[in-house]
Amino acid sequence: MKITPGEYFLQGNEACVQGSLASGVKFFAGYPITPSTEIAEGLAHELKGADGVFLQMEDEIACISAVIGASWGGVKSMTATSGPGFSLMQEAIGYAAMSETPIMIVNVMRGGPSTGQPTRASQGDVMQTRYGSHGDYQVIAFAPASVQEMFDLTVEAFNYSEKYRVPAFLLSDAEVGHMRGLLSIPDRLKIIDRKEKGIKRPDEAYDVPDDLVRPFPVFGKGHKTMITGMTHTDSSRIEPEDSKIHQDLVKRLSEKILRNRKDINKWELMCPGSKTMVISYGSASLGAKEVAAGDDRIGLLRLKSLWPFPEEPVAEVARECDRILVSEMNLGMMYWEIKRVALENGCKKIELLSKIGGDPPTPSEFRHKLREMGAI
Amino acid sequence: MEIFDFYRKDRWPHVFCPGCGNGTVMNCFYRAFNDLNLPLDRTAFVGGIGCSSRIPLYINSDALHTTHGRAIAFATGLKLAKPELKIVVFTGDGDLGAIGGNHFINGCRRNVDMTVICINNNIYGMTGGQASITTPHDYQSTTTPYGNKEYPFDLAEIAVTAGANYVARWTTRHVHELTRSMKMALQKKGFTFVEVVSQCPINFGRRNKMADPVQMLDWFKESSVRRDKTRTAAVDHVDLNLEGKITVGEFVDRNRECYEDLIGVEKHG
Numbered sequence: 001m002k003i004t005p006g007e008y009f010l011q012g013n014e015a016c017v018q019g020s021l022a023s024g025v026k027f028f029a030g031y032p033i034t035p036s037t038e039i040a041e042g043l044a045h046e047l048k049g050a051d052g053v054f055l056q057m058e059d060e061i062a063c064i065s066a067v068i069g070a071s072w073g074g075v076k077s078m079t080a081t082s083g084p085g086f087s088l089m090q091e092a093i094g095y096a097a098m099s100e101t102p103i104m105i106v107n108v109m110r111g112g113p114s115t116g117q118p119t120r121a122s123q124g125d126v127m128q129t130r131y132g133s134h135g136d137y138q139v140i141a142f143a144p145a146s147v148q149e150m151f152d153l154t155v156e157a158f159n160y161s162e163k164y165r166v167p168a169f170l171l172s173d174a175e176v177g178h179m180r181g182l183l184s185i186p187d188r189l190k191i192i193d194r195k196e197k198g199i200k201r202p203d204e205a206y207d208v209p210d211d212l213v214r215p216f217p218v219f220g221k222g223h224k225t226m227i228t229g230m231t232h233t234d235s236s237r238i239e240p241e242d243s244k245i246h247q248d249l250v251k252r253l254s255e256k257i258l259r260n261r262k263d264i265n266k267w268e269l270m271c272p273g274s275k276t277m278v279i280s281y282g283s284a285s286l287g288a289k290e291v292a293a294g295d296d297r298i299g300l301l302r303l304k305s306l307w308p309f310p311e312e313p314v315a316e317v318a319r320e321c322d323r324i325l326v327s328e329m330n331l332g333m334m335y336w337e338i339k340r341v342a343l344e345n346g347c348k349k350i351e352l353l354s355k356i357g358g359d360p361p362t363p364s365e366f367r368h369k370l371r372e373m374g375a376i
Numbered sequence: 377m378e379i380f381d382f383y384r385k386d387r388w389p390h391v392f393c394p395g396c397g398n399g400t401v402m403n404c405f406y407r408a409f410n411d412l413n414l415p416l417d418r419t420a421f422v423g424g425i426g427c428s429s430r431i432p433l434y435i436n437s438d439a440l441h442t443t444h445g446r447a448i449a450f451a452t453g454l455k456l457a458k459p460e461l462k463i464v465v466f467t468g469d470g471d472l473g474a475i476g477g478n479h480f481i482n483g484c485r486r487n488v489d490m491t492v493i494c495i496n497n498n499i500y501g502m503t504g505g506q507a508s509i510t511t512p513h514d515y516q517s518t519t520t521p522y523g524n525k526e527y528p529f530d531l532a533e534i535a536v537t538a539g540a541n542y543v544a545r546w547t548t549r550h551v552h553e554l555t556r557s558m559k560m561a562l563q564k565k566g567f568t569f570v571e572v573v574s575q576c577p578i579n580f581g582r583r584n585k586m587a588d589p590v591q592m593l594d595w596f597k598e599s600s601v602r603r604d605k606t607r608t609a610a611v612d613h614v615d616l617n618l619e620g621k622i623t624v625g626e627f628v629d630r631n632r633e634c635y636e637d638l639i640g641v642e643k644h645g
Contacts, residue, residue, distance in 0.1 A: 053639070065479075220420065229441065
């Protein structure tokens with residue numbers, strides 16, 4: 001049941017279900033995979049009552065294909081998966097980027113490569129989210145660190161995918177997906193719907209700040225819409241041999257996201273101005289939060305969005321601190337992006353606390369590493 | 377509706393080679409669609425990747441040109457999100473039976489209302505003539521220079537076994553029968569499947585002593601046998617091979633309840 005505003009004690013994946021319903025999701029296609037399955041199960045139960053369709057398909061490729069098809073039918077559509085399923089979806093994610101289809105994809109990350117650790121948390125898919133499909137494109141990705149954020153950032157992912165006509169991701173992990181905690185659902189939520197072609201909205205707040213995002217020509221309205229993954233002109237004429245058309249199209253697809261980075265990026269800053277800053281995201285940031293809360297020598301920049309890369313907050317932190325500790329549950333992925341921006345902004349000491357195997361780094365592991373760095 | 381209003385003249389010239397069977401199929405489809413007076417603006421056309429999958433882009437309506445093999449999956453989402461749309465999928469043997477085989481059999485099983493037209497030219501034409509899952513045994517292709525040692529899929533029989541509501545197979549030589557079956561498929565609710573064995577003189581015929589499209593059409597005529605409806609599928613199985621026959625006709629016509637009715641999606645619209 002879609003729950004009403006109020007306070008609840010829920011599992012992270014259940015909060016994602018509620019966030020999806022609150023966003024107005026009308027189509028879900030999924031394939032069972034640990035540790036994301038509760039999202040499919042929840043929506044299988046809820047979507048019928050919400051005038052939506054739940055579909056369990058033959059594989060994850062079919063799921064994301066159906067989700068894209070449903071989006072062209074004009075409804076908010078999503079899927080939820082984990083590593084192996086996410087790998088299977090990559091080609092269609094590129095198709096969604098090229099065809100500018102708004103879709104929402106939840107990846108409850110688990111340990112990889114391959115079948116890896118189905119029940120354990122990881123942050124090993126952050127680069128795959130950005131670069132997984134072939135060719136140049138940009139996406140939007142959020143990284144929740146609590147049950148509340150599984151709700152809030154699900155809503156944000158839907159909003160930004162609709163606003164910029166782009167695949168948007170909720171990059172959760174087995175820890176956040178399966179943790180239980182408090183969820184507060186506010187009375188009013190900001191919900192953004194795609195700007196549909198041929199419909200003048202009284203509320204111009206839906207409009208994006210520039211003309212890089214075209215109005216969405218939904219199927220069945222007489223637009224004679226032509227959608228293709230091939231290089232095409234604005235009128236959808238296929239022109240795979242024309243270098244200028246290809247350049248214009250692919251650059252616009254990237255620019256519409258990069259130019260609006262400030263609108264998209266979300267982060268949390270604790271103890272700004274500290275000489276030592278931890279930069280982390282998702283469940284890897286939980287231990288650091290505890291350390292920063294009890295030690296004013298340590299600050300924390302927790303990234304709530306990962307793509308487009310939030311250069312501005314990282315640059316600002318790097319300009320003001322002496323050293324940065326990046327923490328993530330992989331062998332170093334966002335670390336290199338953060339290091340690039342930090343070096344450009346005068347911070348010379350950037351270290352990595354990397355932990356894989358399923359357990360997020362503990363507060364004592366953070367303190368141990370910070371002691372090694374001479375920070376405490 | 378005139379044929380030039382049905383197809384997008386502004387997208388021509390098309391990509392099809394001289395002698396290709398796609399034109400015949402497009403002509404038959406136009407006639408079937410037009411005779412039924414179906415509303416073009418309420419019909420969406422979906423294709424995957426390949427020569428036949430380009431057809432949706434030439435039709436003057438909404439078109440979704442998707443990834444290789446996934447047209448039925450895309451169409452399933454589109455139909456369930458917008459059930460008032462009529463969905464027609466154009467696909468080929470490689471797109472449907474090889475890379476998209478899983479979606480094909482599960483599409484037949486799920487029985488979502490859509491018409492799938494598979495133009496089976498027994499070869500990967502767009503990429504230059506590689507063997508496909510329907511290339512007859514011992515025939516030549518660029519990837520079977522010693523003859524194709526595999527045996528072909530029977531797409532129509534797969535559709536019957538997997539649960540499609542209507543299944544027919546004709547060749548581009550059977551234009552009247554093909555048009556009639558397309559009409560049947562378009563009128564029927566549920567997953568309907570029409571396979572058209574078609575000529576690719578450039579990439580199939582040329583390597584198999586049938587460089588002239590007329591030779592290929594003659595081959596279709598000589599080797600086609602009508603399906604005997606009194607025999608079971610297993611007994612009736614005839615594969616396409618050097619001496620073999622092409623079984624043509626209506627394979628099944630039944631009324632399994634379609635998926636969107638079973639889940640009550642049309643109530644939600």
